[in-house]
Amino acid sequence: MEAAPVVTLINKRRSEIVVRWKEYMEERKDSSSIIDGRTIETTNDNFVDLIFDYLADNQSQDRLNNLMGRILALGWPLSYLTNGVHIFRRVVSTLIIESEMEKAVILDYFKAMEDLLDPIFNNLIEDATSTWENTVSIQKRALMELSAPLIPVMEYLAVMPLIGTIDTERAKLIMENLLEGVIAYRTEVVLIDITGVPVVDTMVAHHIIQAAEAVRLVGSECVLVGIRPEIAQTIVNLGIELGEFPTKSTLKKGIEYALELTNRAIVYKDKPSGLRL
Structure with a gap:
């Protein structure tokens, strides 16, 4: 199944998805309790808007790379970001089930949704891990150089x-x-x-x-x-x-x-x- 029908559904129910998504994210805000509520609200808005922008546009690798850079720039812990993608998938899945379509069609929608969201999740993990490893490597090298000066x-x-x-x-x-x-x-x-x-x-x-x-x-x-x-x-x-x-x-x-x-x-x-x- 092509991604277009799923994207159409997501855009059509955007307001409802955002409300449900924020409710679920609110339940998990304790993991970022060091950040004030207003910052959480603003960042959540930016996060979900980025996902919608990506889904509404041509989901190319360039668009995906741009999305990753903008998401990581939000500065959230990786666990919070991956939770956000999982919750987005959960909310959309619920809407698909509630749509009362035939079982075969629902399965097609699920498959198309996974094709849309899996690259976001996988690239988010890969990019965040790569950034973290690079930072650790640089810091380790700097500490080692300082620990053996002539x-x-x-x-x-x-x-x-x-x-x-x-x-x-x-x-x-x-x-x-x-x-x-x-x-x-x-x-x-x-x-x-x-x-x-x-x-x-x-x-x-x-x-x-x-x-x-x-x-x-x-x-x-x-x-x-x-x-x-x-x-x-x-x-x-x-x-x-x-x-x-x-x-x-x-x-x-x-x-x-x-x-x-x-x-x-x-x-x-x-x-x-x-x-x-």
């Missing part, structure tokens, strides 16, 4: 403070940031500070050693700092060999060591007279 402290010296758990994906990012930063800042010594890493196991140590070896290949030196007593004990118990990888207990000692490697030192000037501490 900070130039002074000429030829940089620090990479690590905080939290180090997994394979993050270890790859650490490696990338290290190598890019070493070249960009012309760094001779890099201090990898693991003070904020809660657990150093064999895998974490392996990733750090790999990073140090990669840095050494581009002509720089890596120093591991922030070795707490419990971390040192864990490394020994696990039999982890750090090899030629220098280690220091604190960042301060690491900076002093790095300055020695670059033929520099910290010089303390006399305290100015009259300065109170």
